[in-house]
Amino acid sequence: MAKFDVLDMSGKKVSTIELSDAIFGIQPNERVMHAAVVNFLANQRQGTQSTKTRSEVSGGGRKPWRQKGTGRARQGSTRSPQWTHGGVALGPKPRDYSYTLNKKVKRLAMFSALSAKAASGDVIVVEKFDCPEFKTKTMVNMLNAVGATGKSLVVAPEVDKKVVKSAANIPGVKTTLATALNVYDILNAGKFVISVDAAKKLEEVFA
Secondary structure, three states, X not given: OEXXXXXXXXXXXXXXXXXXXXXXXXXXXXXXXXXXXXXXXXXXXXXXXXXXXXXXXXXXXOOOOOOOOOOOOOOOOOOOOOOOOXXXXXXXXXXXXXXOOOHHHHHHHHHHHHHHHHHXXXXXXXXXXXXXXXXXXXXXXXXXXXXXXXXXXXXXXXXXHHHHHHHHOOOOXXXXXXXXXXXXXXXXXXXXXXXXXXXXXXXXXXX
């Protein structure tokens, strides 16, 4: 079992916790983590870009000049791609970029990302996130106290509006739930800050 120090909001060690080696102690697989990140980014693409073809732009119904005898190149429409205000040849159309990964691959990628964070000492376990009011300063002080400066991912066991709102204005800090983790957010963050209850819920969901 992987052991982690449990800190309070002021950064003082209050206890230790053991978390499953199956989640935080495996050998990270870089290939599947890369596949998971590419999949996540592809699924975020809206795919709404669009251009009009020559059949979709207005005008161009009449042949601009006769086929022969003018000395100019033959033209059939003023909306051909080579004309100003003409249609676009082979331009993008709305499409769906999303695809799915095998469940076992996604789980392995998740465990690899968490294990990589644990191996580098970037997992910080906090006793609980206690925000009595909507105040950014409370979260800033907590993150500074536990050593989570810069980009950090704060993982809570359930939605707490005071925690979410208090962290919303801190640059580089993102909040999420233990049940909504993804590999991209884990790897993109410098520090992985998780509460004890969130860590237990993570084990319940993935162990």
